[in-house]
Amino acid sequence: MAAQTDLRAAPPPPRERPGARGSGRPAGGWRQREDAKGWLFIAPFGAVFIVFLVAPLAYAFYLSLFTKGLATGTKFAGLDNYTRAFTDPAFLKGLWFVVKFSLVLIPVQMAVSLAAALVLDGMTSKFSRFSRLMMFVPYAIPAVIGALMWGFLYSPNFGPAQQLFGFFGLDAPVMLSPDNVFGALMNVVTWQWAGYYMIVIYAALQGIDPSIYEAAKIDGASSWQVALRIKIPMVASALVLILVFAVIGTLQFFTEPQILGRISNGAIPPDFTPNMYAFTTAFAFAQFNYASAISFSLGAVVFIGVYIFLFATRKRGSFL
Numbered sequence: 213m214a215a216q217t218d219l220r221a222a223p224p225p226p227r228e229r230p231g232a233r234g235s236g237r238p239a240g241g242w243r244q245r246e247d248a249k250g251w252l253f254i255a256p257f258g259a260v261f262i263v264f265l266v267a268p269l270a271y272a273f274y275l276s277l278f279t280k281g282l283a284t285g286t287k288f289a290g291l292d293n294y295t296r297a298f299t300d301p302a303f304l305k306g307l308w309f310v311v312k313f314s315l316v317l318i319p320v321q322m323a324v325s326l327a328a329a330l331v332l333d334g335m336t337s338k339f340s341r342f343s344r345l346m347m348f349v350p351y352a353i354p355a356v357i358g359a360l361m362w363g364f365l366y367s368p369n370f371g372p373a374q375q376l377f378g379f380f381g382l383d384a385p386v387m388l389s390p391d392n393v394f395g396a397l398m399n400v401v402t403w404q405w406a407g408y409y410m411i412v413i414y415a416a417l418q419g420i421d422p423s424i425y426e427a428a429k430i431d432g433a434s435s436w437q438v439a440l441r442i443k444i445p446m447v448a449s450a451l452v453l454i455l456v457f458a459v460i461g462t463l464q465f466f467t468e469p470q471i472l473g474r475i476s477n478g479a480i481p482p483d484f485t486p487n488m489y490a491f492t493t494a495f496a497f498a499q500f501n502y503a504s505a506i507s508f509s510l511g512a513v514v515f516i517g518v519y520i521f522l523f524a525t526r527k528r529g530s531f532l
Contacts, residue, residue, distance in 0.1 A: 276504035293505030302483040303506055307513065310485055314462040317398050321458055322451065324402060325409035330439050332410070333417040344414065347407035355404065359471035362400045367475060388476040400468050405461070409454045416450035417443060452525055456518055463514045466491070486510045 279289040297303050328347060332340050350358065365371050366387040377384040387396040420443065428438050444451075466487035473480035473488075482492040486506060494503035 272504040273508060275501050276508055278501050280501055289501075293502050294509055296502065297506050297509040300506075302489055303486055303509070306483055306486045306489050307510070310463050310465050313394070313398070313465065314459060316394075317401060317462060318455065318458045320398065321402050321406055321409060322455065324406045325454065326413055326444070326451070328406070328410045329413035329417060330443060332414055333443070334435065344411065347410055349407065350404050351408040353404070355467040356471060358404050359400065359468045362396075362403075362468075363472050363475050366396060366472070388472060388479050390479045393476060393479045397468055397472070400472075401462070401465075405458070409458070412454050413447055413450050416447040420446050456521070459518060459521070460514055463510065463517070 276293050277289060277291075278286050279293065280286045332343055335343070353361075365373065368374055368384050368386050371384070373384040373387075385392065387393070424442060424446075425438060428442055433441070464487055465485045469480045469484050470488055470491070473482070473484065482496070483489040487510065490503045490506040490510070493499045493506060
């Protein structure tokens, strides 16, 4: 009897990947071309990043290692400018001010932002969208324009406060006086940044599973208990994030006091903050080398402070 022929179709041959043996193209060449395409996508950003950030920072650090005088010319100074900065009373005074400012301002900012986010999270009407927009608008206003606006409001000569107090026969308080300038600046910064921090916290609240709230209500938890024991602990990572942003921004305090200092009658001197001191040193006294050292010294303080804070929060089991 003749052998039966197997009519089953033979499986198709395996497809060779690009660059496999017999394809005529080496695998390494194909992979290199794919990598080159990826680098082309990030090349524009890389060029901008290097030209406008890395190169200026490198040049500023280079300047900080030299001193320049009319008689001696430019000579290498090593770390002498940094030693001078950390023993300079003006720099240390400005640094101490921004540290105090941070200790008072940041808790107020976080409390206002957290309270606003919790209130908006509990609202379901269309008014909630309008409220979020209104709170975010100050952050969208450029800092210079915001400082000019508050300078007008704080002015004891032509501001609305003077007219309001004058209507009752009273003298308006001088907000930009040595006694009141701390609170005046804190008010400006809180007004400008609280809305942004509120949006960050609100976004974190929106990511919480609603079933958790339903289970809490079934267990008899009040709205206050839900906020304290569920919402706030579950947005701890967002709170840590805005705390880091606030610390960095406050230690680099510059725009608002620089603008308001023109109408403060000496309450905000040129060395009020480290950044103002570096700006004055560079552009009023042409000491660019020392100003660069001041800037990098402040950057080192900010970096070390933030690193210690992040290390401490992670060690305690933070949600970061």
